[in-house]
Structure formats: C-alpha cells, structure tokens
Amino acid sequence: MALFEAKDLHLRFGDRVVLENVSLAFEAGQLSGIMGPNGAGKTTCFNVLTGRYKPDRGQVLWQGEDITGRSPQAIARLGIARSFQLMNLFDEFSVFENIAIALPQTRARSRNMVREAYADAALVDEAHAILKRVGLAERAGDEAKSLPYGARRALEIGVALACRPKLLFLDEPTAGLGSDGRARLAELILKLKGSVTIVIIEHDMEFLFSLADRISVIHWGQVIAKGTPAALKANPWVEASNLGRLN
Amino acid sequence: MAPPRTAPTITWAMIVVWLVFASVPLWIEKVGLYQYLGVEILIFAMYALAYNLVLGHAGLPSFGHGAFVGVGAYAVGLAQFNVAANLWICLAVAVGAAAVAGALVALFISHRRGIYYALMTIAFGQIFWFVAIKAHSLTGGEDGLLKIARLPATFGMTTFDLTSNVALYYFVLVVFAAVSFLLWRIVHSPFGRVVKAIKQNETRARFVGYDVWRFKAAILVLSACLSGLAGALFSMAQTSAFPDVMSLHYSGYVVMMTLVGGGLVSFWGPVIGAAAFFLARDIIGAVTTGWMLWFGMSFVVLVLFKPEGIAGIYQSLAQRRAKTAAPVVAPTSQVR
Ligand SMILES: Nc1ncnc2c1ncn2[C@@H]1O[C@H](COP(=O)(O)OP(=O)(O)O)[C@@H](O)[C@H]1O
Ligand SMILES: [Mg+2]
Numbered sequence: 001m002a003l004f005e006a007k008d009l010h011l012r013f014g015d016r017v018v019l020e021n022v023s024l025a026f027e028a029g030q031l032s033g034i035m036g037p038n039g040a041g042k043t044t045c046f047n048v049l050t051g052r053y054k055p056d057r058g059q060v061l062w063q064g065e066d067i068t069g070r071s072p073q074a075i076a077r078l079g080i081a082r083s084f085q086l087m088n089l090f091d092e093f094s095v096f097e098n099i100a101i102a103l104p105q106t107r108a109r110s111r112n113m114v115r116e117a118y119a120d121a122a123l124v125d126e127a128h129a130i131l132k133r134v135g136l137a138e139r140a141g142d143e144a145k146s147l148p149y150g151a152r153r154a155l156e157i158g159v160a161l162a163c164r165p166k167l168l169f170l171d172e173p174t175a176g177l178g179s180d181g182r183a184r185l186a187e188l189i190l191k192l193k194g195s196v197t198i199v200i201i202e203h204d205m206e207f208l209f210s211l212a213d214r215i216s217v218i219h220w221g222q223v224i225a226k227g228t229p230a231a232l233k234a235n236p237w238v239e240a241s242n243l244g245r246l247n
Numbered sequence: 248m249a250p251p252r253t254a255p256t257i258t259w260a261m262i263v264v265w266l267v268f269a270s271v272p273l274w275i276e277k278v279g280l281y282q283y284l285g286v287e288i289l290i291f292a293m294y295a296l297a298y299n300l301v302l303g304h305a306g307l308p309s310f311g312h313g314a315f316v317g318v319g320a321y322a323v324g325l326a327q328f329n330v331a332a333n334l335w336i337c338l339a340v341a342v343g344a345a346a347v348a349g350a351l352v353a354l355f356i357s358h359r360r361g362i363y364y365a366l367m368t369i370a371f372g373q374i375f376w377f378v379a380i381k382a383h384s385l386t387g388g389e390d391g392l393l394k395i396a397r398l399p400a401t402f403g404m405t406t407f408d409l410t411s412n413v414a415l416y417y418f419v420l421v422v423f424a425a426v427s428f429l430l431w432r433i434v435h436s437p438f439g440r441v442v443k444a445i446k447q448n449e450t451r452a453r454f455v456g457y458d459v460w461r462f463k464a465a466i467l468v469l470s471a472c473l474s475g476l477a478g479a480l481f482s483m484a485q486t487s488a489f490p491d492v493m494s495l496h497y498s499g500y501v502v503m504m505t506l507v508g509g510g511l512v513s514f515w516g517p518v519i520g521a522a523a524f525f526l527a528r529d530i531i532g533a534v535t536t537g538w539m540l541w542f543g544m545s546f547v548v549l550v551l552f553k554p555e556g557i558a559g560i561y562q563s564l565a566q567r568r569a570k571t572a573a574p575v576v577a578p579t580s581q582v583r
Contacts, residue, residue: 050454076456088451090444101444102455109437110457116254117440163455 001064003028003197004080004167009048009058011221018044019055020221026167031189031198033212033229035205041221042201043085046169050082051075062167077107081165083156085172085201091145095136098144098155099127102162127162134158134188150181157188168192170200174207182207209233254435260515261431265424272413280529282412286484288525289419290477291504293426295517297473298501299510303517304434305466306446308365310498311352311372312474317379317493318348319475320482321386324395334398334409338479345475346468348375353464360449369495376493391489395482409483419480426473431514433469442466500524503546509558516558523557 002025011019018041026032034042047053049060051072060068062078090098097118100106105123109115118124131137134154139147144155153173160168173189174182182204189211192198202208208215209229216226225235271285294316301307322344326337356367379386386392397409400418409415433439442462445452449459482488491497508520524542531538553559 071458072453073456073458076454082454084451088448088454090447090451092447093444097440101440101452104456106437106441107456110441110462111438113433113436113438115437116256116435117437159451159455 002026002061003063004049004199005059005061006045006049007059007061009045009055009060011044011048011053011055018221019048022058022218022221022223024216024223024226026197026199027214028197029194030213031193031200031211033208033215034199034201034218035203035208035215036218040218042218043171044221045218046082046171046201050080050169076163079164079166080169081160081163081167082169083160083171083173085175087152087156089144089152089155089159091143093144094140095131095142095144095147095155096127096140099130099158099162100124102159103127104164130158130161133161133191135184150177153177153181153185154188157185161192165196167197167199170198172201172203174202174204186211254431256432257428258431261427264427264515264518265420268420268423269417272416282416283484284525284529286412286416286419288522289416289423290480290484291501291525292518292521293419293423293480294474294477295501295504295508295510295521296427296430297470297477299505299517300430300433300470300473301467302502302505303510304439304446305442305463307360307463307467308362309368309467309470310365310495310502311368311370311375312470312501313493313495313498314352314372314375315345315348315471315474316478316481316497317375317488317490319345319478320488320492321379321392322475323479323482324392324488325385327395327398332396332398334400337398338476341475341479342472345471345478348475349468349471350464352471353467357460357464357467369498372493372495372498376490376495379490379493386488386490389490391487392482393487395486395488397483397486415484419484422476422480426476427518430473434514438462438465503542506554507546507549507556509556509560509562511559512555512562513558516556519557 004026006022006024009019009022010017022041022045024045034045036042044053048055051070051074054069058068059066062080067075067078090101093101100118100123103123103126105120105126106117109117118127128137128140131140134157136151136154136158139151144152147155153176157170157173160170170189174185177185186207189198189200193211200208200212212229214226215229215232217224217232225232227235268289272282275282275285298309298312301309301312319341323337323341326340330336330340352368352371356364356371359367380388382388397415400407400409407414407418409418441452441457445457445459445462453459478492481492504520504524505517506520507523508518509516510520527542528538531541535541549556555562
C-alpha cells in the first residue's frame with residue numbers, strides 16, 4: 001500500500017476542467033517528482049491533495065484512510081506539510097518565530113493564554129536545528145520580510161519542515177533561484193530524502209531527474225506519463241513535448 | 248542556543264502606566280479638570296485595550312464593538328435589579344452576557360476577514376443598538392436604564408464604598424491593572440502568537456495545522472468579555488446605561504482612540520489614544536463646540552501620514568535618537 005494515494009481526481013473551475021482522471025501514488029521514503037508545463041494543473045493538484053480544494057470526484061487516501069475533502073488544518077495535523085509556489089510566510093515575524101509557530105509543540109499549547117510562548121528549551125532547540133538545516137541559522141532574529149529572495153525560499157521550506165512532516169509537498173521550490181541556490185536546495189533535499197517522503201513539483205528537468213525516484217508528468221490536467229527518470233527520458237511523449245524546455 | 252526574545256511578565260512601561268494613573272486623583276483638579284474625567288479615561292482606556300486585541304492584534308476590523316460595551320452596561324444594571332445587589336455577581340453577569348453576545352456574533356463572522364468582516368460587525372452593531380432602543384421594557388429605550396447604584400466592593404471582611412468618584416476611580420484602576428496585565432500575558436502566550444500569525448497569513452496558518460476559525464472566534468469573544476466589563480464599569484460611573492454607547496458613532500470612537508494612540512504598533516497605544524480623546528474633548532471642547540471636527544481632522548492627518556499613531560511617532564523619535572547614538576538593533580516582532 002502506498003503511503004499516500006490519489007484516485008481518479010476530477011476538478012472543474014466553472015466550465016474549465018482543471019484535473020481529469022488524476023491518479024497518483026507516493027511510496028514511503030521515496031522522492032516523487034511532478035512535472036509539466038505552466039497551467040497544467042500541478043499546483044491545483046497539490047491544492048486538492050492538501051485540502052485547499054475539494055475534488056468534484058475521486059479519492060485521496062492517507063495510509064489507506066480516506067481523507068478526501070478534509071480541511072487543510074486536519075490534513076496538516078496528520079503530518080502532511082507543504083510549501084507554496086508563491087511564498088507564504090508570516091512576514092512580520094522573525095525567522096525564528098516563523099519556524100516556532102509551525103512546530104507541533106506550539107500547536108499543542110495553542111490554547112494556553114497565560115504562559116510565555118517559546119519559553120521551552122526543547123522547542124527553541126528544535127527551531128534552531130531546522131534553521132540550521134535550511135541554512136538560516138545566522139538570520140534567526142531577522143524579520144521574515146527583510147530576507148533576500150533565496151533566504152525566503154529556504155524559510156518557505158523551513159516552515160513546512162517545522163510541521164515535522166511524514167510527507168512533504170514542495171511546489172516549485174527552485175522558482176526564481178540562480179544556479180547557486182538550486183545547488184544548495186538540491187543538497188538540502190538530498191539530505192531530507194529517506195527521512196521524509198517528498199513530492200516535488202519542478203520545471204527543471206535536470207534538477208528533478210537527478211533527485212527523483214519516480215516522476216509523473218501532468219499535462220492539460222491529466223497524468224500523461226509516469227515512471228522512473230530513466231524510463232521517462234526514453235518516453236517518446238516526454239521527448240516530443242519537450243517538457244524540459246518549458247521553463 | 249540563544250534564547251529568543253521573551254517578554255517579561257511585568258514591564259517598566261506597565262508599572263509606569265499604573266503609577267501615572269494612580270497619581271491622577273492627586274493632581275487632576277489642580278490642573279483645572281475633574282475627577283470624573285479620570286474615571287471615563289480609565290474605562291475607555293480599558294475598552295480600547297480590549298478592542299485592540301481584535302483590531303491591532305488579530306487584524307480584524309470590528310466597527311460594532313459598542314454592542315458588547317452596551318450589553319455589559321445593561322446587564323450590570325439588570326443584574327442589580329433582578330438577580331442580586333452584589334457587585335461581583337453583577338460584574339460577572341455583565342461579562343457573561345457580553346461573552347454570549349460575542350459568541351453569537353463570532354458564530355456568523357469568524358470565517359470572514361477584511362472589509363467583509365467590517366461590514367458584518369457594523370450590521371451586528373446596528374442590530375444590537377436597534378434592539379436596545381426598541382426593547383423599552385428591558386432597557387428603558389432612549390431614556391436609558393436609570394438608577395444603577397455604585398454597589399460597594401467587598402474583599403473578604405473589608406468593604407469599600409464606591410459612591411465617590413475618587414473611590415470608583417481607584418476601583419476601576421485595579422480592574423484596569425488586572426485587565427492590562429492579563430492582555431499582556433495573552434498577547435505573548437502561545438494562543439496570542441497564533442492569533443498574530445493568523446493576522447499575517449491565514450492560509451499558511453491553516454496549512455501548518457491551525458483551526459483559524461476557532462482562534463478568530465475566541466479572540467472576539469475574549470475582547471467582547473472585556474469590553475462588556477468596561478461597559479459595566481461605565482454604567483456604574485454614569486449610574487445609568489444608555490443606548491448611545493452601542494451606536495455606530497461610539498463604535499467609531501474606539502477605533503479612533505486605538506488608531507490615534509498607535510494600537511497597531513504598541514501595546515499601550517490605545518491607552519494613549521483614550522486619554523488623548525477625552526482630553527481633546529474637554530480642552531478643545533472648552534474653546535469650541537466643534538472639537539470633534541478638530542479631533543477628526545487630526546485623526547485623518549494621522550492616518551494619512553503616520554498610521555502608527557502617537558506611539559508610532561514616539562517610537563520613530565526614539566529610534567532616530569538611538570541611531571545617532573548607537574547602531575540600531577534588528578527590528579523584532581515583539582510587542583512593546
Ligand atoms: N482558483 C482558481 N479558479 C479558477 N481557475 C484556476 C484556479 N486555480 C487555478 N486555475 C486554473 O487552473 C489551471 C491550472 O493551474 P495551476 O494548477 O496553477 O497550474 P500549474 O501549477 O501546473 O502551473 C490554470 O489554467 C489556472 O488558470
Ligand atoms: Mg504551479
């Protein structure tokens with residue numbers, strides 16, 4: 001049984017079909033890639049999988065359990081975290097607090113109105129460990145909105161990691177990054193691989209083919225191909241549609 | 248690991264505010280003002296602090312907060328006439344009634360934000376105001392609910408008579424100190440930080456696992472309770488309750504106080520704003536009956552040029568001074 005499974009998802013916006021017959025399965029411990037041109041429906045697919053939209057038809061299964069149509073917060077609490085293509089941070093918080101607020105310990109205490117937030121040493125240590133992992137240890141005290149672009153992208157992933165996810169969805173984490181930033185991100189993802197199940201949307205073929213165990217190609221809201229990177233490279237459809245160049 | 252900035256349990260600003268207020272009855276008449284003004288300022292300072300929990304801290308624009316003040320104001324009187332002539336019971340009833348009103352409103356508006364939230368609060372504020380005017384047998388309608396006594400405050404064996412304005416002032420000060428301390432704790436608690444996170448980014452808060460609706464509802468109910476408490480004290484001060492505190496007018500005043508004082512950037516901003524409001528009323532009001540025009544104009548100017556309010560002006564001055572003296576520390580999100 002796959003850790004996470006989507007079966008036959010359909011979604012329309014008005015009379016526009018955005019997802020059609022989308023079935024995906026992500027195995028525990030693996031890194032799965034999703035690729036496809038702009039407007040193909042990749043982000044929308046993530047939005048359905050993480051509870052932002054309810055599919056018109058189809059099923060979302062987490063460890064075999066049907067979680068279709070549950071709220072984003074309910075899905076997040078299962079240990080499913082995500083990052084966003086367009087950054088989505090707590091801009092007025094410090095970098096530290098962006099992480100700290102997302103930690104499960106903070107959530108467990110979120111009814112408490114009296115005690116000091118983040119006064120707990122274990123919590124602070126965990127937040128700093130995550131900041132170190134994403135390369136932001138030096139910037140813990142800075143306001144999130146004052147960060148340069150690359151650091152914001154790193155924090156975007158840091159916030160998702162702070163949820164202590166079992167499954168991590170990353171939506172175009174390299175968007176707008178230079179080759180330096182990409183290399184650093186590839187390194188980070190490589191380090192995460194194995195300890196977390198990762199699903200990553202990515203345009204950059206080279207980036208994805210070097211990291212992913214399995215890749216699915218979405219086009220016009222449909223899964224048009226899936227397989228290992230090696231198998232996909234040879235896939236005539238993928239070659240013909242030149243998806244790699246559609247950055 | 249370096250610990251994050253933590254907020255002290257008691258701050259110097261808190262002690263200074265309490266001490267300054269404690270000294271007011273000693274000199275207020277010497278500067279040509281009167282004791283009752285102090286009571287009004289203190290009650291509205293408390294109300295504005297409670298209001299700022301919603302506006303400044305949660306980023307939810309409520310323009311109908313007068314409803315909760317009014318509910319507390321009537322409830323304290325009605326409890327006195329119908330339940331028990333005991334101060335603590337009456338205040339508890341007022342807080343409870345405001346909580347129910349807050350919960351009722353929260354039920355309908357907590358999925359909203361921004362302008363839609365604002366419009367809904369106006370609509371609810373108007374409904375409460377309308378009911379207060381029409382339910383003549385309960386509230387006395389436009390004539391108000393009269394003859395509300397200032398019941399004595401009993402602490403164990405000792406009893407304090409609150410009929411004089413100075414005695415009531417010190418009683419209100421004790422409540423104010425307790426409320427401001429409580430709000431300071433809430434703002435820095437895990438609950439308070441989550442609310443602050445929701446203000447900045449509801450979507451992300453949801454995707455890290457927070458039930459945004461519940462937090463927005465809870466913060467409104469809390470704010471309503473404390474606004475109701477302020478309303479109850481206001482009834483005691485006036486020895487009557489009138490529907491005008493529930494009007495759109497009055498709901499607008501607290502927004503003005505909060506913004507003028509700098510509630511968006513400073514915990515104590517609403518207190519400064521409440522004081523500025525009543526001092527403007529009495530000092531400018533002594534010269535011209537159009538004092539509201541002048542206060543309103545300064546409000547507009549402030550919103551246009553310095554939306555951070557009086558506290559914001561003070562903070563930038565202090566920062567400029569620090570900049571010439573020493574390098575500025577990196578800004579933090581801590582509430583000062
Ligand atoms: N909330 C929405 N309402 C209407 N149309 C949408 C919405 N979100 C996405 N779309 C449309 O769905 C299609 C797929 O978008 P998206 O999933 O963002 O593509 P991708 O992430 O693959 O670039 C696009 O044509 C987009 O315009
Ligand atoms: Mg996208």
